[in-house]
Amino acid sequence: MIIRPLDPTDDLDKVARFYRDAPEYWVLADRAPPGPNKAAEFFTDGPPNCDPARSHRLGMFLDGRLSGVAELSFGFPKPDDPYLGLLMLGTWAQGAGHGKAFLAHLEGLARQSDATSLYLAVLADNPRGWAFLTREGFEDTGLSGESMVQGRPQKAHRLVKQF
Numbered sequence: 682m683i684i685r686p687l688d689p690t691d692d693l694d695k696v697a698r699f700y701r702d703a704p705e706y707w708v709l710a711d712r713a714p715p716g717p718n719k720a721a722e723f724f725t726d727g728p729p730n731c732d733p734a735r736s737h738r739l740g741m742f743l744d745g746r747l748s749g750v751a752e753l754s755f756g757f758p759k760p761d762d763p764y765l766g767l768l769m770l771g772t773w774a775q776g777a778g779h780g781k782a783f784l785a786h787l788e789g790l791a792r793q794s795d796a797t798s799l800y801l802a803v804l805a806d807n808p809r810g811w812a813f814l815t816r817e818g819f820e821d822t823g824l825s826g827e828s829m830v831q832g833r834p835q836k837a838h839r840l841v842k843q844f
Contacts (some may be wrong), residue, residue, distance in 0.1 A: 682717040682741060682742070682743055682779060682782060683690045684739055684740070684741050684742075684782075684783060684786050684827045685739065685740060685742070686738065686739055686740075687723075687724070687738045687739060687750070690837065692740065692747075693720055693721060694720075695740065696720040696723050696724075696733045696740075696747065696748045696750060697717075697719075697748060698718055698738070698740070698754070699720075699740075699745070699747045699748070699771065700715040700720055701715070702714055703770075703771035704770060706769050706807075707719065709804060709806055709807060710804060710830070710835075711830060711831070712830050712831040712833065713831065723738065723750060723752065723767070724738060725798035726752070726766070727752065727754045727766055728754050728756070728764045728766055729757060730749060730756050730760070731754035731755060731756040731757050732754075732755065732756055733754075733766065735754065735756070736752060736753065736755070736773065737751070737752070737753040737754075737790055738750075738751075738752050738754070739751045739752075739783075739786070739787070741770070741774070741779065741783045743773075743774055743779065743797045743822065748770060748771045748773065748774035748779065749769060749770040749771065749779065749783050750767065750768075750769050751765065751766075751767055751768045751769070751775055751783060751787055752765070752766040752767040753765055753766070753787050753791065754766055754789055755794060755796075757800070758800060758839075760822055761794070761795075761796070762796065762798070762800055763790075763791035763796045763798075763799050763800065764799075764800045764801065765787060765799060765800070765801040766801070767778070768783065768784065768801070769789070770783070773776070773793075780813060781809035783816065784817055787799075788813075788840070788842070788844070791792035791844075792844055796844065797843065797844050798838045798842060798843045798844060799840050799841065799842045799844070800822075800839060800840070800841050801814070801819070801839070801840055801841075802826075802836075802837040802838065802839050802840070803836075803837065803838055803840055804835065804836070804837050805825075805837065805838060806836075810838040811824065811838075817842070818842045819840040819841065819842045820840060820841060820842070820843075821838055821839075821840055822838075822840060822841050824838070824839040825837060826839075827834060
């Protein structure tokens with residue numbers, strides 16, 4: 682397994698291919714398969730008030746194939762807090778410990794910034810994601826939000842892991 686930063690010029694096609702091969706999360710989150718702009722958005726989207734220059738946009742490669750992506754930002758919910766905006770693995774990479782290793786790498790980056798916790802949101806409609814994150818030590822903060830996606834409400838819960 683190799684985990685490395687992704688570049689918007691050199692790796693855009695790899696992210697687009699990954700999203701095509703692993704649309705499950707986007708079908709859940711957006712209620713539609715990822716469109717042609719979704720890969721480009723990976724390199725620009727982030728939580729509110731976060732400095733893109735401090736963000737990590739990483740890829741996890743298995744046997745040369747992009748098999749996971751993650752976005753880690755700093756500045757949400759509080760100015761110095763790390764926030765994991767996306768952690769996604771292809772179905773072919775799940776169930777073998779790769780998610781745990783990828784998450785540990787991301788936690789290490791958060792700790793390098795002297796953070797004492799890591800925040801993220803998990804969709805209420807994502808029980809597998811919730812189960813994985815709670816197994817890895819994340820706890821519900823009690824905060825949740827709801828948005829409308831394709832005319833239907835979608836709820837997300839904020840979780841935190843203390844270091």
